[in-house]
Amino acid sequence: MRRHRWLASAVAVLTAIAGVGLVAPALAQNPVKIGVLTPLSPPGDAAAGQFIVRGAKMAADDVNARGGVLGGRKIELVVEDDSGTPEKGVAGFRKLASQDRAVAVIGQFHSSVMGAVQDLAEQFKIPVFSTQASAKGITERHLAYTFRTHVIDPDRVTIWNRWIKQQGFKRVAVLAENTDYGVGVVEDTKKLFKTMDVAAELKTVMFDRAVVDLTPQLLEIKSWKPDLLINVGVGTPVYLILKQASDVALFPATPMLVSYDLPARPEFWKNLGEKGTYVTFITYYHPTMKLTPRGEAFRTKYREQFKEDPVYGALNGYAQITLLADALNAARSEAGESLVKALLASKFEGWNGTISFTRGEGPYWQQWTPPMLFMQYTRPEQVFTEAKIIFPPELKTGDLLMAPKK
């Protein structure tokens, strides 16, 4: 009887060892899934989402080529389309968290979507990254699983207020869409005009994001005679404002500042033709920038693969996946809590500098901000790499060029 017991124990131990031997390689092969939840169809800014996905995929390939994460496991991206709408964003996040078991989610572009999914990130304990969503409320809520490596709207408004003061503009009109982003930017502009002592008069006009005929709004602005118009549309509305402002002879006679880097995209001139000339826009990357070795390697590979210069969305998508890979290795775990600890404790190589997350005050919570530049196209079909930097003064390569009077 005792002998039988001994035999049974030995068989059990051997079976367990054999089992571990069989299961361990299988576990090692299990990929670590990271979600890319981004706009890939209208009404979202689908082109932006495509660039983010490009960068993220190249990052996953790089990480996997270097041996993966957590002792040899591959990174697998699961791409979901949020269409720039909160309801689709929430559905996409739920799928990534519960069905795909993603360990983190990047790619957030629209502030209203990011605002909707960050509560789910808390619930599922999965870090979510804003790749280009800039509303200050996103990080102002001080949520443990929300991170951002993009500018915050008050900073965006601060820099354009500095530019307005430097240029001596006296009447500034803001045409903004009625989204979290547009409303937030208008509120910040009103507030910071006072606190920064901007001497200019301010007129703000809101429009519905779905509207295609903006002629009445532009005629109202034109009759007010501004000397600067700030275009706070996202995606299609940016083009509609530019086209229709040109049609009612408001632009380029009145300079226009586009609030983000859409004009840097290759399709800009295809959609606008010569109506895009003289536009000024905010960007976060310029081809003459010195990048980190990681950023430089990405830029070289991107140029080889796509025969064009990368745009900021691709660089940021790339940086977020690589920093997540580093954080997974530092945490030695894919658990959300460990990942957050590692993200807060470590420093990461980004595309143009070192990224670190601290829990600062207000919106500076788990936030890293890239540089902001103002660029201007001064001739039709001008390539992005040849556009001049006109602000800030320490980086500028040219001055704001006014369109010749007709």
Next chain:
Amino acid sequence: MDAFLLSQYVLSGLVIGVIYSLMALGITFIYGIMKMINWAMGEFYMIGSYVQYALLATVLGPGRWWIALPLTMGAVFVLGLVTQRVLLRPMYVRGIERRDEYATIVTIALMVLFRNLAVVLGGPNQYAPRDYARPTTLLTLPISGNRFVALIATLALLALFYLLVKRTWIGTAFRGAAQNRVGIQTAGVDVLRLDMLAFGVGVALAAAAGALLAPDFLVYPEGGAISTFKGFEIIVIGGLGSILGSVVGGVLLGLIEALGSVFFSAAYKDLYGFVFLIGLLVIRPTGLFGERERTV
């Protein structure tokens, strides 16, 4: 009030109202003959803009929009015929009890299908054909050449449509079907074939609006949404089923939005039309030119 600015707003409202009435005319024409609402009308507008862009970008070259326009209308007319024959005709021949619900479900499903097809085939990005004409001035209003072309083409299409309905045999048949579907069958008219033609003509009008506005309003999968919205607003103002109502309703909507923008704020432009619509429905539930249903 600045009279110059007022005139600019009014002209701008009238121009866009006339162009949107093309869309409304398509909706109301289909309703008049087939007694069903085509909820996918905006998607035929969107398809029109894509076909126009594709023709100009690949086959015809950017300057030949006037050749592309009839080709686009023809292509969407054929698509309309096929859609009606395959998906909508069964509800007239198989004696379906809840015909309105059937038509609603089928056309909403078409809406989703066409939008997704546009994403699959054309990608999610925006496109824009090159401008049809140089910017110009209409009295006091600086206007894009595209919109001026769209205005003239719309007026021409409205005139053609009027001639078709009033001066041709098929037009007489259409008017007969609009008045009494059973009565016209006793006169030997194939009302099912008439339905097919009416659907084709209606969606071709929407496609013309899409093609004409493509350079100004861009080409993208959801591009037809706002014009459908305006189209339905116009037909309710003008009276469902009334061709005259759809033209007058379009002009009136444009005017109301313009005046609201002047006297209140341009930011709420789309609200003024709805306030007017609600007020009108309270006083005159059939719209301006609509008639009460008479059944025997």
